[in-house]
Amino acid sequence: MDKIVLEHVDFVYGTGTPFEHKALSDVSVRIAADRITGVIGHTGSGKSTMMALLNGLEKPTAGKVLLDGYDVNATAKELYADWLKRPEYQNMRKSTAKKAIRAEVEKRRRNLCFRVGLVMQYPEYQLFEETVFKDISYGPKNMGLSEEEIRIRVPEALRFCGLDESLLEKSPFDLSGGQKRRVAIAGVIAMRPEVLVLDEPAAGLDPLGREQIFEKIRQYQRSTHSTVIIVSHSMEDMAEYCDDMVVLAHSGIVAQGSCEEVFSQVSMLDGVGLDIPQITQLMRILRARGIDVPENVYTVEQAAEALKRHFQSLKGTDT
Amino acid sequence: MKSIAFGQYYPANSPIHRMDPRAKVILTVLYIVCTFLCRNVLCFAAILLSAVLLCLVSRIPLRMILRSIRPLIMILAFTSLINVFMTKGEHLLTPTWQIPLWGSRVWRIKIYEEGLWNALFMILRIIILLIGTSVLLSYTTTPIALTDALERLFSPLKKIKVPVHDIAMMTTIALRFIPTLMDETQRIMNAQKARGADFSSGGLIRRAKALLPVLVPLLVSAFNRAYELAAAMECRCYHGGEGRTRLKILRLRFSDVFAVMLLVAFGVGIFFLNRQGIGYTMK
Ligand SMILES: Nc1ncnc2c1ncn2[C@@H]1O[C@H](COP(=O)(O)OP(=O)(O)OP(=O)(O)O)[C@@H](O)[C@H]1O
Ligand SMILES: [Mg+2]
Numbered sequence: 001m002d003k004i005v006l007e008h009v010d011f012v013y014g015t016g017t018p019f020e021h022k023a024l025s026d027v028s029v030r031i032a033a034d035r036i037t038g039v040i041g042h043t044g045s046g047k048s049t050m051m052a053l054l055n056g057l058e059k060p061t062a063g064k065v066l067l068d069g070y071d072v073n074a075t076a077k078e079l080y081a082d083w084l085k086r087p088e089y090q091n092m093r094k095s096t097a098k099k100a101i102r103a104e105v106e107k108r109r110r111n112l113c114f115r116v117g118l119v120m121q122y123p124e125y126q127l128f129e130e131t132v133f134k135d136i137s138y139g140p141k142n143m144g145l146s147e148e149e150i151r152i153r154v155p156e157a158l159r160f161c162g163l164d165e166s167l168l169e170k171s172p173f174d175l176s177g178g179q180k181r182r183v184a185i186a187g188v189i190a191m192r193p194e195v196l197v198l199d200e201p202a203a204g205l206d207p208l209g210r211e212q213i214f215e216k217i218r219q220y221q222r223s224t225h226s227t228v229i230i231v232s233h234s235m236e237d238m239a240e241y242c243d244d245m246v247v248l249a250h251s252g253i254v255a256q257g258s259c260e261e262v263f264s265q266v267s268m269l270d271g272v273g274l275d276i277p278q279i280t281q282l283m284r285i286l287r288a289r290g291i292d293v294p295e296n297v298y299t300v301e302q303a304a305e306a307l308k309r310h311f312q313s314l315k316g317t318d319t
Numbered sequence: 320m321k322s323i324a325f326g327q328y329y330p331a332n333s334p335i336h337r338m339d340p341r342a343k344v345i346l347t348v349l350y351i352v353c354t355f356l357c358r359n360v361l362c363f364a365a366i367l368l369s370a371v372l373l374c375l376v377s378r379i380p381l382r383m384i385l386r387s388i389r390p391l392i393m394i395l396a397f398t399s400l401i402n403v404f405m406t407k408g409e410h411l412l413t414p415t416w417q418i419p420l421w422g423s424r425v426w427r428i429k430i431y432e433e434g435l436w437n438a439l440f441m442i443l444r445i446i447i448l449l450i451g452t453s454v455l456l457s458y459t460t461t462p463i464a465l466t467d468a469l470e471r472l473f474s475p476l477k478k479i480k481v482p483v484h485d486i487a488m489m490t491t492i493a494l495r496f497i498p499t500l501m502d503e504t505q506r507i508m509n510a511q512k513a514r515g516a517d518f519s520s521g522g523l524i525r526r527a528k529a530l531l532p533v534l535v536p537l538l539v540s541a542f543n544r545a546y547e548l549a550a551a552m553e554c555r556c557y558h559g560g561e562g563r564t565r566l567k568i569l570r571l572r573f574s575d576v577f578a579v580m581l582l583v584a585f586g587v588g589i590f591f592l593n594r595q596g597i598g599y600t601m602k
Contacts, residue, residue, distance in 0.1 A: 018329050057509050110517075118513040125503075126510035128535035138532065142515030173539065187514060 003033035003227040009063035023049040025251045036221050036228045038238040041248030042273040047231045051199050055116035076102040114143050117193030121200050123184030127172035132183050135172050139191040157190035162212050178209050197229045214241045235277040239298035260296050279303045327457040333378040335459045340468035342575035343455050349582045350451040358593045358601040363443050370450045377454045387453050399438035408433030436599040462494040484560025507536050
């Protein structure tokens with residue numbers, strides 16, 4: 001099942017100004033539901049731009065963004081013809097039905113950012129409230145949740161992001177950079193989005209912090225069966241945590257598919273300034289030296305497994 | 320690129336873009352004087368021609384120039400109406416136009432030929448003023464080059480203890496950070512929109528309140544930037560304009576001087592053309 005589909009999407013910054021810049025051209029992507037999809041690409045390839053299209057922050061210059069098959073940027077006018085035939089609107093007077101459709105479209109537009117939760121690149125700059133608690137509850141409050149619900153969700157989201165509840169009453173400006181990042185992520189997690197989009201969530205964190213954040217994201221995905229999209233520059237993290245991959249280069253898609261499919265296209269990745277994970281490179285070198293290990297190894301655990309098997313088979317031939 | 324150029328600056332490679340900004344400031348002042356000197360058809364024809372030439376030389380697309388005129392359409396319409404109806408002259412064009420008001424009162428509309436000329440000249444004057452200043456300065460000079468030029472032009476004022484350098488430095492820094500802060504505002508607004516902020520609905524108070532989540536992080540980051548910049552400047556031993564050398568040294572070239580002289584000659588020409596009693600002469 002495809003959760004999100006981009007159909008021939010173009011996006012231009014600064015249309016009509018001398019600084020016009022095409023950030024995405026003819027991008028078509030399918031993002032599967034209930035999976036973690038990684039988006040990689042060189043700096044300036046349009047990753048962040050693509051993420052901003054997913055929750056309606058930006059509208060594509062051309063093409064469509066579909067969420068569960070619904071064009072998120074469709075206007076009521078464009079939908080009348082189709083929707084008036086639907087059973088729920090068929091029995092109404094035409095003007096009432098049109099009004100209902102307009103209300104429905106407006107509601108969906110408003111709910112889009114709650115359904116698709118976007119954690120922007122360097123989200124620590126968005127904190128503004130006096131306390132961490134208030135800041136995390138900003139999103140849920142905008143959703144119109146009740147006080148009790150918010151009081152449950154906020155500490156939960158905070159704990160989820162690996163922070164201590166004692167921080168709740170602190171000012172977000174007194175936190176360290178990494179803590180701020182986690183608070184910002186918690187602010188989106190608290191909305192419990194069905195699609196969670198994270199733009200370089202681990203950039204600039206220490207190795208342990210990276211691992212924790214990715215681990216938590218995977219936990220969120222596995223426990224809620226939501227769809228998760230992660231933008232990252234680290235091939236190792238991608239190989240470790242993602243099920244699918246999308247590769248962007250020079251404003252366009254150059255590859256998409258499962259991690260194995262994408263990482264097997266070494267020369268293509270090389271051509272657009274990207275790498276395969278280091279461990280995969282190591283395995284390839286070993287293979288070139290005549291050591292019998294599989295080529296499609298993407299994580300350290302897989303590599304250890306493969307090497308163990310290799311040594312066992314060596315022992316087997318010795319005796 | 321985007322961060323040094325904002326506002327109206329239109330990057331292109333033209334003689335006007337390459338000109339020394341000081342020369343451009345002087346040219347602009349002269350051009351404004353020329354526009355105000357014009358009083359008869361010949362003068363306006365000449366200056367209109369010069370404006371068209373400027374546009375062509377500057378390689379600014381016509382659409383950009385028209386865009387700068389568009390906001391003035393109301394003002395243009397208003398001035399020309401006032402001129403048409405309020406100018407009194409000798410050649411009445413509408414002797415019999417009367418609009419009945421109440422009772423036996425009527426309103427006689429009097430439009431004189433002079434009024435029409437005045438309206439035409441005013442419109443031309445405003446448009447040419449706009450084209451002249453935008454082509455000579457705002458479209459072709461980055462704001463930072465402009466402050467640099469002004470600093471140099473006003474540097475004699477240092478003698479009477481006007482802190483010209485400091486004012487220029489402050490202006491440059493302010494200008495430099497406008498696009499940065501604008502980008503930042505956009506980014507923070509997007510981040511809050513992603514959490515469901517709604518900036519466009521509700522009454523005035525609600526909208527002002529909705530801006531709070533944008534203003535707080537923006538101020539915080541602006542202050543941080545200011546501290547960082549101050550620290551960076553101190554680390555490089557910045558201590559004001561005294562004995563400071565420049566990275567970009569402005570050099571007046573022959574072509575700059577020539578352009579100024581050409582425009583002065585043009586102004587003198589206009590001055591004499593005004594003396595010719597050709598057609599209607601504006602008061
Ligand atoms: N607000 C903007 N206005 C104009 N151009 C922009 C804007 N934002 C991004 N761009 C341009 O669009 C292109 C794509 O930018 P984008 O931020 O999507 O890249 P990215 O893939 O996320 O890069 P990074 O890995 O550095 O985050 C870049 O060339 C950038 O200069
Ligand atoms: Mg980015």
